[in-house]
Amino acid sequence: MSTLSVFPATHAAPDGASARAVVREVGLRDGLQSIATLVSTAHKIEWINAAYAAGQREIEVGSFVPARLLPQLADTAEVLAHAKTLPGLLASVLVPNYKGAERALECGAGLMVVPLSASHAHSLANLRKTPDAVVAEVARIRALRDASGSRCLIEGGVGTAFGCTLQGEVPESEVLRLMQALLDAGADRVSLADTVGYADPAWVARLFEKARALVGDRLWCAHFHDTRGMGLANAYAAWQVGITRFDACLAGIGGCPHAPGASGNVTTEDLVFMLERMGVATGIDVTALLALRQRVAGWLEGETLHGTLWQAGLPQNAARTVLREAATA
């Protein structure tokens, strides 16, 4: 794996710490689950191999939901089995319930994300449970994990943290309460998601700062959708308050089946470019990601893809800045 040495460090991390961030690829789950095209198992494996070769070390490879609900992800066990053969790759899966967690443990996932929707209306529509029923399920999943002797991490993913299309407003106090409740129930980590793209940078900074004050480093990841063009700005705002792990989808694919009109996650290649350009090391080669995007686009003909870096390409001054710095060193 090679880092993008053409991008010089221009900014220190907000707290002066070494500037590093993790971009977790969720295109194979969040992306593919919301589009009609079925991507073959062979292509998913090709995607994972290329993302790994580009330097990605955290990939959400699928979801353990019934195949009749999401035929796009019916091969998750097979895809996970392959991902586990790549040294140092943290392969995660989404599990909507206890049954899904059983499968994740059987199949040896490195991490399982249990989604919780802070919006009661969205929770009932999407998971057919109240948020507190999901918290209770996480307690059972934790007991199962511990009894199995597995080291699989449990991440509670708090979705609709900035509101939702069904309920509108979701109070911050409720988001923070549920985040703490997930940890109390046994989740190892929690993350916050703007499922439908309602957040703005100031709101992101405020909520993530409060969340970090409450649970510290157990706040693991920021998950933004680019529905209203705020994705990268929101990621930057989260970075400014100390968040160093972000979910993203190659080519910005996806959306949410229960959030009409929602576009996909922040685009992986654009986010990696932004971070590297700021001097934040991601360990990911953005040129390799652009090549992978082209391959994946070929499998998704007719689907709407997103992102902007691929259209313009890398800036010409990237290498020049390094030369200038070398001359003055």
Ligand code: ZN
């Ligand atoms: Zn999402």
